[in-house]
Amino acid sequence: MSLQDQFIQAQADSKNLPERPDNMTLLKIYALFKQASTGDASGDRPGFTDMVGRAKYDAWSALAGTDKEAAMQQYVDLITDLQG
Incomplete structure (x- = not known):
């Protein structure tokens, strides 16, 4: 499997x-997914009112360059580790 x-x-x-x-862990999952699918972060950093974003x-x-x-x-x- 590739x-x-x-x-x-x-x-x-x-x-x-x-x-x-x-x-x-959810943040790490999100960040790895975005880095793998899109590459380095782009766009403006969300403002203080959007704490989740x-x-x-x-x-x-933080994964820039990976x-x-x-x-x-x-x-x-x-994901494999989290499956137990």
Whole structure:
């Protein structure tokens, strides 16, 4: 199975985890997904009134420079770990 196929499967698996991950793990899942699918963070950082959007942007931005394949692999590994 190719890394791309594993990534797609992990996306599906992420919707059926045995328990809801904590907020920091959810941010990591989001950031790895965005980095793997879109690349480095782009656009303006959300303002202070959008705390969730700001946290998501910051988590994604922290992965700047991580290549898409590495982000895909980390995403797959994280979802696999969370499945227990």
